Every structure is written in C-alpha cells, then in structure tokens.
Amino acid sequence: MVKQVNLTGKPVFFLCLVPVFPEDRATMENLSAHLFSTERDNKNVRKGGMTLRTFSLLKGMPVFTIKGERIGTVHDLSISEMGQVTGLVVHQQALFKRAFHLKLDDISSFGPDGIVIMQQDSTLRKVPADSICLSKDELLGRMLFSEMGEELGLLQDVYFKEKMGTIIAYETTDGFFSESTVIESKQPPALGKDTIIVSVYEQ
Template sequence: MRTFSLLKGQPVFETKKGTRIGEVHDLCISSSGKVNGLLVKKGVLFKQFLFLDIQKVASFGCDGVMIEDAECLEKLNESPDYTLTHQHSLDGMMMLSRSGESLGMLKDVYFQEELGTIVGYEITDGFFSEITEGKQVIQSGEPLAIGKDAIIVDVKHT
C-alpha cells in the first residue's frame, strides 16, 4: 500500500530491454472509485500521455514501476472518468461522510497497487490545519461515490 504522492514522478521501466519508458503522471480512477490504471508521461519536449492498465504492471518498486513490454502502454483515446490531478481532477474536492459530515478536501489517496483498491484518503482543512493537526487520513471499507460537487465515503471507524 502506498500513497499516490510517493508514486508520482517515478520512472516506468520495460523489463524486456531495460529501457525507461516514461514516468508516472497520475492515477486513472473509475467512477466507482477504483484505480484502474496509471497515466504515464512520455517525452520531454513533445509530451505524450499514455494509459497503463494496473493489471499489466509487473511490479511497483521503491525506485520505479516495472512493466514487461512497452506494448502495455495504450494511447489515451478518451479521458479517464477521473484522475487525481490531471483532467477530471479529484484533488481538492470536498469529502463528506454518508451521514453528511464534512471531512475536508481530498489531498492524496492510499491504494493497494496490485488490486487498484483505494483504502484511505488523505484530507486537509487547509495549510494551518495541517501544521497544527498534521495529516488526517480517513479509511473507508466501501468504494466511494463521486459526484459533481463532492466525494461521499463510508467512513470506517477504527
């Protein structure tokens, strides 16, 4: 399990040839709240964004994401339902519990890499709140509901 902020910017390597393909740019999240892939940025001058299905990742290492073959990367024909920071961004969206309690704004997600399951949400109430209270993490056993105005989660009480 890791946060997206630790994964962002990591290089993507092809194990067949040992070449660097690109770097992780964002998460592709389905409307049911599951991570179904990574958005990989390829190129420096002429940037291209490609989709990498989470099931086609060979391993998530500390220093890079490994794939068997560059053929795993697909052109992004249509934009994903949601991303964390790119198009249809969830970053900064208001989070509410199913009981109607305001939890804060989404800042990062904790997810199980191999399964693509989001298991926690890092939220913020603003800069000063983070300094005084530190990071706030909400665990949720249920998939979230993403709406136009808010993200609804079933908060797991621990």
C-alpha cells in the first residue's frame, strides 16, 4: 500500500508493507495436481471420493461426545510399528492434562471444526506403550529417505485415510524458506530411530 503525505507543500510517498497471514495452512499447501486432483477444502483433501486427513489440520481440533460434551483436543497422532495410523492422542480438559488414545474406529465423524465420538468412557484409553507418536517421538522434522537411499526432504506432515489409517503421502521440505513437496507412497513407511524410509517407486 502506498500512502501520500503532503509536507511543506511537497508530496512525500511512504510504502507501507502490510503482512498477510493465511487463515488456514491449507491455503499454503502446494499439492501435486496428479495426486489430489478432485476436491479439497480448508480442512481435508479428497481423492477419488476418499477423504484424506493431515495431522497439521487435526492438531488442536476439539473432540466432542455425541451429546455435545467437549472432552479435549487433538494433540498427537499415533502410528503403529508397521507404519499405520492407529488413532489420535487427545489431551483432556483438566488442571493436569492427561493424554488418552482415541482409535480411528471409535470416531463417529470428522467435522470441519471438530471430531465427534459416540461415548467417552469406553472410547478413551491409555496411549499404547508400543505406539509411535508423530510429535512426541519427533518424527516431524526427521529426514525422509527413499528405499534407494535418496534424500527426499524433512517430514512436515502426513496424509492418511481417515477410516483405515493408511498413510499414502508425505509433505516434505528442504528447509525453512523452501516450498513444500508432497510425495506419494503405496507402501507403509519404515520408522527408524534416525530416519524414515518410504517407497516412492511403483510396486
């Protein structure tokens, strides 16, 4: 924006830089056209009639019972040793935050602004000891490698099927100021201590 101010009879121009912040991170995603070419909104991605979820958009989302009681917010994503998303880690609304595991099967619906479950008592369980959490175990920011040893970038996000938990794509970046890249994979990842190995070739 350019603003004109008249000082001592002479016009002086000031250039005002106005920062613009996207309302949702989805507006910044650079998805490959061949991967997600059907439909998407600011909360999910659709591919061939199948809804895909991303952890970045689920994190911080409130969780409600079918009766409208808010029980907590999504804090993390749990993944099995086989590379399958098993559920969400929910932090309850309490003085001392407690983490519980919410299996994908127990979720009634993924809404645009919240997640609904049928009932609380039999649904929320302790986080399985053998589960791997995307944030807690610091998978985000870890280097992704192809099965041929090629660096694919630092992991930023994962795309998974909301019903089955199958991870089908990864969002990576080369650094803070580089654009994101979405990498498709038909095989589950190998989650190592220091790296993540994904298959990016036709099987």
